[in-house]
Amino acid sequence: MNGVxxxxxxxxxxxxxxxxxxxxxxxxxxxxxxxxxxxxxxxCCAALxxxxxxxxxxxxxFGEWAAPFAIAFRIDRAAALMLTVxxxxxxxxxxxxxxxxxxxxxxxPPLAHGLLAGAxxxxxxxxxxNLYVWFxxxxxxxxxxxxxxxxxxxxxAGLKYLVLNLFGTVLLLAAVTxxxxxTGQLNYEALGRALAGRGDDPLALLLGALLLVALLIKAGAxxxxxxxxxxxxxxxVPVLALFTALTTxxxxxxxxxxxYEVFPAGAPAYAQALGWIACATMVAGxxxxxxxxxxxxxxxxxxxSQMGYILLxxxxxxVAGIAAALFFSIHHILVKxxxxxxxxxxxxxxxxxxxxxxxxxxxxxxxxxxxFALSAAALVGIPPLSGFWAKLLVLRExxxxxxxxxxxxxxxxxxxxxxxxxxxxxxxFWKPHPTPPTEPPAxxxxxxxxxxxxxxxxxxxxxLMPGPLIDxxxxxxxxxxxxxxxxxx
Amino acid sequence: xxxxxxxxxxxxxxxxxxxLASSRDVVSISVGLxxxxxxxxxxxxxxxxxxxxxxxxIAPGAAAPLAAVANPVPQALVLTAIVIGFAFACFGIxxxxxxxxxxxxxxxxxxxxxxxxxxxxGEPGEIP
Numbered sequence: 001m002n003g004v005x006x007x008x009x010x011x012x013x014x015x016x017x018x019x020x021x022x023x024x025x026x027x028x029x030x031x032x033x034x035x036x037x038x039x040x041x042x043x044c045c046a047a048l049x050x051x052x053x054x055x056x057x058x059x060x061x062f063g064e065w066a067a068p069f070a071i072a073f074r075i076d077r078a079a080a081l082m083l084t085v086x087x088x089x090x091x092x093x094x095x096x097x098x099x100x101x102x103x104x105x106x107x108x109p110p111l112a113h114g115l116l117a118g119a120x121x122x123x124x125x126x127x128x129x130n131l132y133v134w135f136x137x138x139x140x141x142x143x144x145x146x147x148x149x150x151x152x153x154x155x156x157a158g159l160k161y162l163v164l165n166l167f168g169t170v171l172l173l174a175a176v177t178x179x180x181x182x183t184g185q186l187n188y189e190a191l192g193r194a195l196a197g198r199g200d201d202p203l204a205l206l207l208g209a210l211l212l213v214a215l216l217i218k219a220g221a222x223x224x225x226x227x228x229x230x231x232x233x234x235x236x237v238p239v240l241a242l243f244t245a246l247t248t249x250x251x252x253x254x255x256x257x258x259x260y261e262v263f264p265a266g267a268p269a270y271a272q273a274l275g276w277i278a279c280a281t282m283v284a285g286x287x288x289x290x291x292x293x294x295x296x297x298x299x300x301x302x303x304x305s306q307m308g309y310i311l312l313x314x315x316x317x318x319v320a321g322i323a324a325a326l327f328f329s330i331h332h333i334l335v336k337x338x339x340x341x342x343x344x345x346x347x348x349x350x351x352x353x354x355x356x357x358x359x360x361x362x363x364x365x366x367x368x369x370x371x372f373a374l375s376a377a378a379l380v381g382i383p384p385l386s387g388f389w390a391k392l393l394v395l396r397e398x399x400x401x402x403x404x405x406x407x408x409x410x411x412x413x414x415x416x417x418x419x420x421x422x423x424x425x426x427x428x429f430w431k432p433h434p435t436p437p438t439e440p441p442a443x444x445x446x447x448x449x450x451x452x453x454x455x456x457x458x459x460x461x462x463x464l465m466p467g468p469l470i471d472x473x474x475x476x477x478x479x480x481x482x483x484x485x486x487x488x489x
Numbered sequence: 490x491x492x493x494x495x496x497x498x499x500x501x502x503x504x505x506x507x508x509l510a511s512s513r514d515v516v517s518i519s520v521g522l523x524x525x526x527x528x529x530x531x532x533x534x535x536x537x538x539x540x541x542x543x544x545x546x547i548a549p550g551a552a553a554p555l556a557a558v559a560n561p562v563p564q565a566l567v568l569t570a571i572v573i574g575f576a577f578a579c580f581g582i583x584x585x586x587x588x589x590x591x592x593x594x595x596x597x598x599x600x601x602x603x604x605x606x607x608x609x610x611g612e613p614g615e616i617p
Contacts, residue, residue, distance in 0.1 A: 129566055129569075133569065133573070136573045136577070139577075140576065140577070140580065143580065143584075147584065152588070152591045152592070152602055153602040153603045153616075154603075155584060155587050155588050155591070156588060156600045156602050156603045157603040158584055159515060159518075159581075159584055159585065159588060159600070160600070160603070162522075162577075162580070162581055162584065163510070163518060163522065166522050166526075166577055166581065167510070167522065167525070170522070170525050170526050170529050173526075173529050173533065173570055174529045174532055174533075177529075177532065177533040177536045177563060177566060178532075178536065180536055180562070180563065180566075181535075181536035181537075181563075184560075186562075229604070230603060230604050231603065233603060233604070233616055234602075234603045234616065291613060292613045293612075293613050293615075294613070294615070294616050296616075297613075297616070353616065354615050354616070356615075
């Protein structure tokens with residue numbers, strides 16, 4: 001029974017995907033099955049989270065093999081929390097009505113649940129080769145969602161997404177099997193033991209670096225970020241909200257696991273390079289956001305920029321750095337997915353995704369203005385919203401480690417984030433509409449308000465009461481961080 | 490000796506794959522990535538020790554095989570990787586052909602629909 005629950009993050013979405021394939025010819029039943037599947041997933045993940053609170057690690061070894069040989073799923077506090085956040089987001093996205101777009105096609109729901117299964121497996125697994133397989137599952141499901149739109153722009157986005165991501169998975173496979181050749185292990189814990197004393201072994205360091213580069217490609221880090229802004233701007237917003245939670249964050253989470261659980265001996269050697277990559281990611285992403293005028297393009301470049309913060313926290317390391325990276329990931333999943341969904345509402349009300357063609361929404365849709373302002377302020381990091389605590393955790397640890405240049409770049413990025421969010425505010429909400437519509441646009445469907453309202457409330461709760469979550473994440477980070485870092489304050 | 494042959498083949502196939510993947514023709518890019526995947530599959534296979542074909546037999550009472558036998562785990566891994574790689578190769582080539590059907594040049598530099606270039610006055614381009 002325990003094993004079934006541990007496998008639920010994969011089993012539930014896979015079964016839902018199969019069911020939604022069977023219901024492909026009945027759109028309404030398919031949508032209902034998809035929503036029920038997402039709710040069931042949320043229930044299972046919440047049960048896992050509840051089970052993990054006391055520090056209990058739920059483990060399942062498939063096929064009854066002994067410890068290092070079996071493919072294992074291991075769900076500790078960090079994994080359970082990330083899985084729960086994913087499930088919350090899945091519910092929000094499937095509640096959000098998608099008129100047209102990939103999720104409204106018969107392929108949409110099965111592919112979305114396939115993506116959820118891949119992400120669930122990647123969070124739950126404790127086996128490096130299994131991680132590679134889940135990344136491939138995520139990749140093929142994401143590609144399906146991209147090209148389901150069938151326009152030439154979607155095919156083009158799919159090709160750009162495919163090329164860099166497939167290159168990443170090929171590197172991942174090479175690194176994983178290279179490490180297997182070196183140590184004879186694939187299980188995280190067993191690899192951690194086998195690599196414990198090899199912090200200065202050049203071959204181990206090289207393979208570790210290859211693994212990190214592969215995961216950085218998945219996380220959309222500089223200079224591998226180009227697949228992300230190339231693909232995102234032509235996709236429908238619910239798909240974007242799903243992607244923002246399920247693709248890059250999984251890469252960052254796997255990077256944390258690899259860096260501090262599989263190869264902690266090598267982590268100091270990578271910290272410097274990873275920190276600078278993170279800074280370049282932050283700055284490059286936000287520069288793109290400041291330049292562009294298309295809502296989805298701005299938000300896609302922001303996703304890159306915010307990944308930089310998460311990677312910076314990962315580079316700082318230790319319990320505080322890992323906790324900051326996890327807090328930032330959760331904050332970013334909730335706030336950014338919400339912003340994508342709000343961008344969809346802005347576009348449906350204003351008639352276009354390009355800021356130069358819309359305006360005056362503050363007058364015509366004040367509720368939407370409030371929702372946007374709240375999420376934008378949270379993304380920028382205005383206290384007391386969730387982004388403030390997320391950035392504070394990163395900055396506190398960075399100043400503690402005397403990384404002043406990195407922190408200066410992080411603050412600069414924050415300023416530029418404010419600038420680009422102010423641009424959306426002024427262009428979409430404040431300035432008069434360049435071509436005032438003759439007839440008032442249709443009201444937003446209740447599902448859109450429900451999805452955005454739920455995500456806003458969660459982000460707001462995270463900002464107003466960050467204490468319990470931060471405590472929980474420090475405890476969670478304690479089990480990921482190497483024993484050395486646990487001792488030092 | 491056989492190790493060097495396998496190392497040389499991995500290098501050669503990977504180089505060919507990278508060369509094709511960095512070309513501008515979208516079909517070549519997809520084929521190149523598939524080749525790169527094959528090179529890595531060969532590498533995975535080699536991670537399981539290369540040697541004589543000794544039967545993986547364990548004598549009664551012993552805990553380990555008699556001779557140095559090949560490790561079966563990478564063989565299982567490479568089977569998984571081949572299947573996945575084949576699926577992606579098919580998907581990639583089908584995608585490239587679909588793109589080529591829309592634009593007979595099939596030139597990677599001409600893919601500008603999802604990322605419109607800046608307008609002549611320097612302002613960002615507009616996605617329709």
